[in-house]
Structure formats: structure tokens, C-alpha cells
Amino acid sequence: MVMTAEEGPAKLVSIVTEAAVETLLLREIEAMGIDGYTIADVRGRGTRGRRSGSWDASASIRVDVVCAPVRAEALALRVKERFAPGYALFIFICDAWVP
Template sequence: MTAQPKTLLTIITEWVLENSLVDDFKRLGVIGYTISEARGLGTHGLRTGNWRKDGNIRVDIVADSDQCARIVDQLRADYDRDYGLLMYSCPVDLHG
């Protein structure tokens, strides 16, 4: 089995953006993503996971590096000023 080099893009942001992000992903050609609840402490303060009040989500996308860069650029332009938004990426080998 040959591994395909891809990029894992992880986005941590406020839960209120979930529906908007899903729309953005469709428009940007994302074919798959995983969204899960995220809790922790960071520069935007403590996120306790009280889902309706102050929860965060974590979004993972595996795609080629160019597509991940386009996603990051678009999300920065649309949300970075007004919402807590942390994005990071790393190379991964996709098997299967």
C-alpha cells in the first residue's frame, strides 16, 4: 500500500461558527472533515465546554497543502478579527 502525502489542517474556534464553516468548506471544495467538541485553556481564556454558552469546536481536514492554504486564507479573512480562531497544519501520510 502506497501512502499519499497530504496535509492535516486543524481549526479550533467558537462553536457558533460551525454552520458557517460547513458552508465555507462546501464552497472551497472540501470533501471531508471531522468536527468535535473542544475544551481547554488558551489565549482566549478558559473554554469549559458549556456547549451553548462558551464552547469551542475542533475541525480536522485532510487535503492537499494548496487547498489547506486556501482554507486558512479564507477563514482568516472572514473570521480572525471577530472570533477566537487557531489553525495549524502538519504533513501526514494518507493510507487507504
């Protein structure tokens, strides 16, 4: 079953984490039946220091998923449980609209 956002209210789940977990993270997302996402290389500074992205070990990614509101919290909780203990991770959920 494909769980993509239909026209109307949706949620944007943005996951910022270490690039090293990209493959594992995408497996988790796809295992939930979500087949659409956007990935971007990102850099910045936060409580865990500066992430320049100029060295593979310090590279970060942002994965954006637009999904039904009911799926957004489940996705965020699953990603938090799986990755927060061992990796830098920031998740935020915003209102979105699918035209």
C-alpha cells in the same frame, strides 16, 4: 469537483474556534470543494481564557480537514479572513499521509 486528499502526502488543517460558527465554517469549507472533515467538541485554555464547553456561549469545536497540500494554505487563509476578526480562532497545519 471534490477536493479530497489522494493517496500519499497531504496536510491536516485543524481549525479550533467557537461552536457558534460551525454552520458558517462548514459552508466555507464546502464552498472550496472540500467534502470531508471531522468535527469534535473541545475545551481548553488559551490567551482568550478558559473554554469549558459547559455553556453554549463558551463551547468550542475543532474541525479537521485532510487535503492536498496546495489546498491547505488556501483553506487556512480563507477561514482566517472570514472568522478571525470576530471569533476566537486557532488554525494549524501539519503534514499528513493518506494510505
